[in-house]
Each structure stands twice: as C-alpha cells, then as structure tokens.
Amino acid sequence: MDPRTEPRSRRERPAKPALSRAVIVATAMEITRAEGLRKVTMRRLARELDTGPASLYVYVSNTAALHAAILDEFLGTVEAPAEGEWQERLEGLLTAYTSVLLAHPGLAASALVARPGGPRYLALLERLLGLLDEGGVPGGRAAWGVDTLMLHATATAAEHAGRDGTDGEREDWDALAHAIDTVDERTHPRIAALGADLMSGAPHERLSWGFRTLINGIARTPNPFAAPDDDAAVADR
Amino acid sequence: MDPRTEPRSRRERPAKPALSRAVIVATAMEITRAEGLRKVTMRRLARELDTGPASLYVYVSNTAALHAAILDEFLGTVEAPAEGEWQERLEGLLTAYTSVLLAHPGLAASALVARPGGPRYLALLERLLGLLDEGGVPGGRAAWGVDTLMLHATATAAEHAGRDGTDGEREDWDALAHAIDTVDERTHPRIAALGADLMSGAPHERLSWGFRTLINGIARTPNPFAAPDDDAAVADR
DNA sequence: ACCTGAACACCGTTCAAGT
DNA sequence: ACCTGAACACCGTTCAAGT
Numbered sequence: 001m002d003p004r005t006e007p008r009s010r011r012e013r014p015a016k017p018a019l020s021r022a023v024i025v026a027t028a029m030e031i032t033r034a035e036g037l038r039k040v041t042m043r044r045l046a047r048e049l050d051t052g053p054a055s056l057y058v059y060v061s062n063t064a065a066l067h068a069a070i071l072d073e074f075l076g077t078v079e080a081p082a083e084g085e086w087q088e089r090l091e092g093l094l095t096a097y098t099s100v101l102l103a104h105p106g107l108a109a110s111a112l113v114a115r116p117g118g119p120r121y122l123a124l125l126e127r128l129l130g131l132l133d134e135g136g137v138p139g140g141r142a143a144w145g146v147d148t149l150m151l152h153a154t155a156t157a158a159e160h161a162g163r164d165g166t167d168g169e170r171e172d173w174d175a176l177a178h179a180i181d182t183v184d185e186r187t188h189p190r191i192a193a194l195g196a197d198l199m200s201g202a203p204h205e206r207l208s209w210g211f212r213t214l215i216n217g218i219a220r221t222p223n224p225f226a227a228p229d230d231d232a233a234v235a236d237r
Numbered sequence: 238m239d240p241r242t243e244p245r246s247r248r249e250r251p252a253k254p255a256l257s258r259a260v261i262v263a264t265a266m267e268i269t270r271a272e273g274l275r276k277v278t279m280r281r282l283a284r285e286l287d288t289g290p291a292s293l294y295v296y297v298s299n300t301a302a303l304h305a306a307i308l309d310e311f312l313g314t315v316e317a318p319a320e321g322e323w324q325e326r327l328e329g330l331l332t333a334y335t336s337v338l339l340a341h342p343g344l345a346a347s348a349l350v351a352r353p354g355g356p357r358y359l360a361l362l363e364r365l366l367g368l369l370d371e372g373g374v375p376g377g378r379a380a381w382g383v384d385t386l387m388l389h390a391t392a393t394a395a396e397h398a399g400r401d402g403t404d405g406e407r408e409d410w411d412a413l414a415h416a417i418d419t420v421d422e423r424t425h426p427r428i429a430a431l432g433a434d435l436m437s438g439a440p441h442e443r444l445s446w447g448f449r450t451l452i453n454g455i456a457r458t459p460n461p462f463a464a465p466d467d468d469a470a471v472a473d474r
Numbered sequence: 475a476c477c478t479g480a481a482c483a484c485c486g487t488t489c490a491a492g493t
Numbered sequence: 494a495c496c497t498g499a500a501c502a503c504c505g506t507t508c509a510a511g512t
Contacts, residue, residue, distance in 0.1 A: 019477095042505060054478050054507075063505065109346070112395050117413035122425060129427035142427075143434035148389070148447050155392030158349050176354035188359060190366035190379075197380035200462045209458065210385050217454025221446065225437045256496095279486060291488075291497050300486065 019049065021059040028070050037067060037106030067110040072118030074100055074107060080127055086135040091211045093127060094153050098207060101157035108157035137219050140226020145218030152210055160203065256286065258296040265307050274304060274343030304347040309355030311337055311344060317364055323372040328448045330364060331390050335444060338394035345394035374456050377463020382455030389451055393444055 017023050027048055028040045042063055046053040060066045078100050081092035101108040125146060132142035177199055185192035201209070254260050264285055265277045279300055283290040297303045315337050318329035338345040362383060369379035414436055422429035438446070 041503085043503080052478050052480085053505075054480090057506075058477070109350075112349075112392065113346075115409035115413055117409065117416050122416060122420065122428065126425045126428050129431065133427055139431050140434055143431045144438065144443065144446055145450070146435075147443070148450060151392050151396070152385070152389065155349060155388050155395075158392075158395075159388070172352035172354065176352055179354050179359060183359065188363045190370055191359065191363050194366065194376050194380045197377055197460075197463055198383075201381065205461070206381065206384070209381055209460065213382070213385060213451065213454035213458040215454070216458050217450035217452070221450040221453050223434075223446065224442070226434055278484085280484080289497050289499085290486075291499090294487075295496070 017049065019051065019055060019059065023049070024056060024059055024066070025069055025073065028066060029073060032070055032074075032104050032107070036104055037070065037110060040067065040070065040106075042066075064110075064114060068114040068116065069118070071107060071111050071114060071116060072120045074104065075116070075118070075120035075124055078120075078124060086131050087212070087215060090128065090131040090135070090215065091208060093124075093131065094149055094211050095204075095207065097124065097150070098153045098157050101154065102161060105161045108154055108161045111154045112158050132218070135215075135219070138223075138226070140223035141218050141221065143226070144223050145214070148218065149211065149214055152214055153207075156203075156207055156210070254286065256288065256292060256296065260286070261293060261296055261303070262306055262310065265303060266310060269307055269311075269341050269344070273341055274307065274347060277304065277307065277343075279303075301347075301351060305351040305353065306355070308344060308348055308351060308353060309357045311341065312353070312355070312357035312361055315357075315361060323368050324449070324452060327365065327368040327372070327386075327452065328445060330361075330368065331386055331448050332441075332444065334361065334387070335390045335394050338391065339398060342398045345391055345398045348391045349388075349395050369455070372452075372456070375460075375463070377460035378455050378458060380463070381460050382451070385455065386448065386451055389447055390444075393440075393447065397440065 024045065028045060031040050031044065031048070042053045042056055045066075046056055049056075060069075075097075078093070078096045080096065081089050083089070084092070101111060128146045128149065129142055132145065133139070137145070180191055180195065180198055183191045191198065261282065265282060268277050268281065268285070279290045279293055282303075283293055286293075297306075312334075315330070315333045317333065318326050320326070321329070338348060365383045365386065366379055369382065370376075374382070417428055417432065417435055420428045428435065
C-alpha cells in the first residue's frame, strides 16, 4: 500500500457516471463543500461530469433552481439543541442554521433570493414554530415572526459571507470605524455620543442579541391579520 | 422645434467626455436608474464611455467599490417624514430607505455585502439614532438596534429584488403555498395549525410589522456591552 | 426521441506594449 | 508617466445538428 508504488491516475473516474439529477446534485454538493457555492456553475459542473453545459439543462432548469436544491440539502444538517428553556433552544436552532450558511460561502446569498420550499426547509419551519408555541407566543405572531427570524439569520450570514476576508474588507471596516470616531459632533451628535458602542461586540454576541431582540418583539407585537390573541404576556429577558 | 425636422444622431455624444471618477459614477447612476445596478458592469460602462474596461481601473479600484459609491449616492435621496410620533417617523424613514433599494434592482444585494460608510450613510444613521433617542431608547440598545433595523430593511429589499417578477418566481411562491396547504398534520402540526396565517399579509404590511417588532424588541432588550441603562420602560404598540 | 457541440452574448481583471 | 488593446479565464443559456 506504499503510496509511491501504488499507481494512481490524476483523478479516479469510475468509468463515466451516467448523468441524472441525483448525480448532478451530489457533485454540486461536493463542490460546495470544497470551494463554496459560488464555484457551483453550470460550466464547472459540466467539466466535472465530462460533458457540455447544455446536457445539464435536461435535469436542472437553471442555476437558481440548482442552488435552491443544494440549500435544501444543507438545511438537513441543521441540528437543534435538546436542552434548555424554549428561548435558548430557539436561539440555538437559529444559530445552527446561521452556522450552516456561514460554512459555505454563497449559500446565504442564495437563501436570501431563492424561495426555499423543500422538505428540510419545512422541517426547520416546524421546529421553529413548535418552540414559539411552547413559549406561549400567539399563533399569528409566530407565523409572521418565524419569517423575520429566518430573514435575520440569513441576512447576517450573507453580510459576513460577502467578505472573503482577503483584503479590502478589513479596510472597509477600519474606514467606517474611523469615520465614526472622527465624526463632527455638531452635525452628528448621536453618532459622536455613542461612539465605540456602535462597533462593539463580537459577531456572535450581536447575532445572539438580535435573536433575543426579535423574540421579545415578536412575543409582544400583535399581528393585525390574525384573530385577536393579544392577551398573551411574555417575560423579557 | 418639430422633432421630425430636427436632425438627431442615434446617441448625442458631446464630443468625448474626459474620463474621471465623477464622470464614471454619474454614468453608472444613469445606467442604474434606467436598467438597475446589475447592468452596471465595468465593460458596459467602458462601452458607454467609449473606452476599454482597463481604463476605468485608473479611477475605480473594482466593481464592488463602484457599486458602494453608487449606493451611497442613492442614500442621499432617502427622505424622512416630518410629522408623527417618533415610532411613526422612524418606521417612515426605514420604509423610505427600503423603497429606494427596491426601486433599483441589485442595489439591495449590494448594500448587504458592501460595508457602507459614505457621508449619506452616516447621515441616515444619525437620523435613525436621533429618533431612537427621542423615544427614550437607551444608547447601548439604540447603537446595536440601528444595525438590526437597517439589516431588516436591506434584507427585505434584497429578498424582493431578487425576483425579477418574470416567471419562475410566482411558481416558487405557489409551490410553497401548496406545500404548506397540503402538509401532513401529524409530522408538521404547527404548520398545519397556522396554515394561511403563514402566507398572509401584503409585503408592506409585513415590513411594517417587522419594523414595529424590532423597535419593541430593541427598546426592551439590554445590551450586555453597554453601561447599565436597563431601567427604561417603553410602551408596546 | 434524446442528447450535446458550438455559438451567442456576456463577465472582471491584468499587463505588456504603446503614446 | 500615463493610458489602454488585447488577452486570460471565466460566465448562463439556447438551438441546430447530430446519434
């Protein structure tokens, strides 16, 4: 088994795989895991599968649909915490969702634009609604709130996944921090007064505060479309 | 001045404009207004300016920086309402910001990724912080909350600007609505119970509820990083 | 009937070679 | 010293022509 004596082709191709939707999606997920969703292009996929890009259109209607299928697949890996108060489990589930998006650059941006509706998405939705119900949040508020919570998680991930961390991103942050630091206190009194508070906190602390903020707001903001269920009181935290 | 007798070249070129950052940004804004930010590419811009794409890199470091400059310019057109309670004016200002993003497809997506830090962005931030201060929201919560409010507005706009409204978008929505309608009530009890509530409400009603939800949450969720200012009480609405 | 090569219409960015 | 033509390395999608 000495790797030096073992002959090895540059890339092991077990014959040529028969094309199918399943093979395409599986290959796309491999690329996503290795290099991020941005590299999952029709042409790249075709190259990987030893065919021309036109062939893929027999199984996948377009790039957006392919990305949506990959997203739903990844949603299956979101794990909910098993213990704690309902708020903690809710926050944990949302944090896990955010982490999955952050782990694969480009996934978040796609989740923001694609209307997800696959089975894994529905399962995640159900879990979120279950936790809100457990916390006594009225149905109408939970129904609208769950969208807001998902949007917050997705948008936060998209914001962070945008920057490749390479170069200009740090500069942008520094530039904003400097602009806030040196702002004219006559024209921008509030920014000057708050100063460092505006840039404080690690990303995960900001995310956690955002979830708690939303949960508190959802619990106490009546949905004007739902049956009157406004008597519920939920404790702040 | 009869337009039929007035000779008119296919495109009036007042000689060839001297290249400069200002000319590039101005031309880019024209394209954005007419066809959306997505059409603002280095090559398209170069074509419009009668030169090669390489020439633009003398004045603009890359496409992302150009898009950020355009965004900040558009932020200057966000108008705040002059009357009403602080919550109404805050919601109005955020709605105006959202409308600007929605008016120019691609702007929202860019706002989500680019760290905005231009003068118009700072002015908008100041106005938002001023309104939160007027409402008695403690500084630490306002400092973190303002980011959350902007993110919610930006993400909502990005979500809606993604769909060109052309074709597959309606199908996606119908598919999700159908999936929710026909969900198995044993595996997905909460989705089944809430049913139509999950899809109810016009986009602007959802957006408004989202802002109110966030404002309510921000006012009553302590910022763990700021000085203790937890005694503030703000009425629900 | 099913599949796909080749084409159409684009991209961002760099760099060597010109003025 | 300054500017840019041309090249490199890509895109998504369609459709006529093949098997």
